[in-house]
Amino acid sequence: MLRYLLSNLLLLTICSTFSWAQQKAPEKEQSLPPMVTAIEPRPFKLSGIRLGADIIGIGESLFDDKVEKWYLYGDIMLDNALFFTLEYGLQDITRSGEFTLTEDDTRRYVYQSDGFFWRGGVEYNLLAKESTYSGLYIGAKYAFAQFDQYSSYLSQGSDYWEEPSEQQELREENVNAHWVQVMAGIKYRILGNFYVDLSTALGVPLNFTDDLITANDIPGFGLNKQNNSKMILQMRLLYKIPLWKTKVDITEEQLLERY
Amino acid sequence: MRLKYIILLGLLSLLSACQDCDPQTPPDGRVVVRFLDPSDNDDITIDFDSVYGYSTTFQGGNIPRDNNDAYRLPLSTEQEQISFVFAIQGLQDTLHLSYQKKVIINGPDCGNFETFGNLQALINGDTDQAQSIIKFRDSAIFDSLVIFDEEGSVGPALINGDTTTANIRIFIANCTDVSPNQEMVISFFDPVTDTPVSKLFERVYRKEFPNRPILTSLAGEVTSFIVELIPGEESITLVFEERAENGLIESQQITFTFSSNISIIDDFEGCLQNEALGNLRLISEDSIGIDSTAFPSGILFDSALINRSIINSNNTIPNVKIFTQQPTAVDDL
Numbered sequence: 001m002l003r004y005l006l007s008n009l010l011l012l013t014i015c016s017t018f019s020w021a022q023q024k025a026p027e028k029e030q031s032l033p034p035m036v037t038a039i040e041p042r043p044f045k046l047s048g049i050r051l052g053a054d055i056i057g058i059g060e061s062l063f064d065d066k067v068e069k070w071y072l073y074g075d076i077m078l079d080n081a082l083f084f085t086l087e088y089g090l091q092d093i094t095r096s097g098e099f100t101l102t103e104d105d106t107r108r109y110v111y112q113s114d115g116f117f118w119r120g121g122v123e124y125n126l127l128a129k130e131s132t133y134s135g136l137y138i139g140a141k142y143a144f145a146q147f148d149q150y151s152s153y154l155s156q157g158s159d160y161w162e163e164p165s166e167q168q169e170l171r172e173e174n175v176n177a178h179w180v181q182v183m184a185g186i187k188y189r190i191l192g193n194f195y196v197d198l199s200t201a202l203g204v205p206l207n208f209t210d211d212l213i214t215a216n217d218i219p220g221f222g223l224n225k226q227n228n229s230k231m232i233l234q235m236r237l238l239y240k241i242p243l244w245k246t247k248v249d250i251t252e253e254q255l256l257e258r259y
Numbered sequence: 260m261r262l263k264y265i266i267l268l269g270l271l272s273l274l275s276a277c278q279d280c281d282p283q284t285p286p287d288g289r290v291v292v293r294f295l296d297p298s299d300n301d302d303i304t305i306d307f308d309s310v311y312g313y314s315t316t317f318q319g320g321n322i323p324r325d326n327n328d329a330y331r332l333p334l335s336t337e338q339e340q341i342s343f344v345f346a347i348q349g350l351q352d353t354l355h356l357s358y359q360k361k362v363i364i365n366g367p368d369c370g371n372f373e374t375f376g377n378l379q380a381l382i383n384g385d386t387d388q389a390q391s392i393i394k395f396r397d398s399a400i401f402d403s404l405v406i407f408d409e410e411g412s413v414g415p416a417l418i419n420g421d422t423t424t425a426n427i428r429i430f431i432a433n434c435t436d437v438s439p440n441q442e443m444v445i446s447f448f449d450p451v452t453d454t455p456v457s458k459l460f461e462r463v464y465r466k467e468f469p470n471r472p473i474l475t476s477l478a479g480e481v482t483s484f485i486v487e488l489i490p491g492e493e494s495i496t497l498v499f500e501e502r503a504e505n506g507l508i509e510s511q512q513i514t515f516t517f518s519s520n521i522s523i524i525d526d527f528e529g530c531l532q533n534e535a536l537g538n539l540r541l542i543s544e545d546s547i548g549i550d551s552t553a554f555p556s557g558i559l560f561d562s563a564l565i566n567r568s569i570i571n572s573n574n575t576i577p578n579v580k581i582f583t584q585q586p587t588a589v590d591d592l
Binding site for chain 2: 095097098099107109111151153154155156157158159160161162163168170211212213214216223225
């Protein structure tokens with residue numbers, strides 16, 4: 001349910017972003033004083049550091065006592081064009097319940113995944129020339145997760161070996177998962193130095209090393225369905241540390257001299 | 260252009276919210292073993308006399324061949340190293356397996372189920388490293404073994420719900436260049452001690468060829484002799500003649516039936532013969548094909564039994580054991 005709520009929230013944000021993007025051009029024209037504000041053409045320069053956390057994960061952690069997802073995000077901004085990102089997350093998820101295998105076979109199960117992930121890569125803002133703060137970006141990242149798994153299951157037993165059908169447990173430690181993801185997203189400055197970061201990524205598994213228990217819920221990757229590629233939704237709140245200015249003020253004469 | 264980006268992003272985000280699972284049928288925990296001819300990789304059908312599994316703590320009963328000419332070996336849910344013995348015609352080989360219990364998590368709404376993965380074979384039990392390909396050296400029946408993973412490649416197997424595709428293929432060499440043996444070995448035994456006894460026959464011959472004896476008194480006393488069977492025939496009647504102390508000839512005849520073109524494991528050549536002779540049986544006095552029979556009206560012999568029903572190139576093992584009459588005690592006269 002929470003996912004659908006978040007999806008709707010995402011759509012709303014997309015719509016508002018669309019409005020922002022459409023209104024941005026006239027805004028520029030109206031604010032041209034004799035002393036113009038312009039983005040100085042120069043090679044990429046360090047322009048900011050943003051830190052943040054995944055809002056979806058925080059929401060799930062707060063509203064579902066069987067989910068702990070604490071994902072941290074940081075990026076280094078080169079102007080508002082290139083972002084070098086690094087993420088770290090802790091995740092502890094427990095699922096349990098009954099499921100119906102066949103009409104007359106209802107079983108109980110427990111699955112737990114507990115671990116961390118690192119994810120790093122680069123993002124490029126497609127609207128770098130049009131916006132000083134916000135952006136519509138694409139990116140590519142590499143991710144690595146390590147986690148422990150536990151599952152309680154109904155062992156079918158064996159008539160031949162005279163073994164009964166009974167509930168058993170299995171634990172697997174230090175499961176590794178490597179994947180890459182290509183992504184697209186929006187970083188929208190909502191207030192001062194605060195940004196909302198919405199993105200969707202296509203996660204492509206490289207190597208999932210589960211031996212005993214299917215790596216079903218991978219920190220940072222989410223639900224894994226038969227090691228197939230999948231879409232990963234992310235929604236973060238970011239804060240930009242105000243250390244660098246990204247604009248310079250120059251006169252009209254200086255601007256004309258340069259061009 | 261910007262609008263397109265945003266719509267695309269929105270659609271992808273909606274896709275991200277979709278999660279589902281495909282219900283799967285749990286496997287029944289049995290390894291499918293098929294036997295193949297290494298010369299052409301064709302399946303061969305072998306009816307083992309017995310196949311049974313054992314572990315360090317338990318020995319199971321016989322496992323029959325299934326309807327698809329495969330053997331489906333049950334895995335233990337409590338141990339991860341077990342062995343299976345395949346026995347046929349006095350020969351046997353042991354297949355040692357190692358594997359790991361595995362839990363398939365089938366998505367948030369479809370639960371989980373147990374299966375077995377990383378299935379491999381050990382040549383000589385638990386002292387060897389598990390392997391997916393084995394060339395047997397000192398085996399009596401098996402030539403080599405290959406294990407296939409769930410994608411059909413050579414490698415550790417995962418037991419899934421497929422009950423027909425082989426997890427393990429065992430190759431048994433075919434005796435393509437060896438002619439089937441035709442020599443039926445008949446031996447004589449004491450009915451009380453079950454030890455070999457010597458007999459001096461005047462003649463032993465096929466009933467329809469009295470003038471072409473198989474054995475004569477010139478051979479002296481024998482404990483056993485060989486009868487050449489003819490492929491295509493279905494029975495043979497032997498007439499045994501022995502000279503009594505009073506000089507008269509006493510005789511008794513025994514009829515055997517057999518089949519041609521059956522598959523056997525030749526224990527001397529160590530390979531499979533598809534056109535061998537076997538299914539050897541005795542015909543009792545009331546004309547019933549059986550594995551052992553008494554001769555109530557027999558003069559020379561008390562009884563007989565089929566000791567080995569296949570005609571094999573290893574002729575040190577008798578096919579037929581004939582028990583001689585006990586000498587009549589003087590007091591009984």
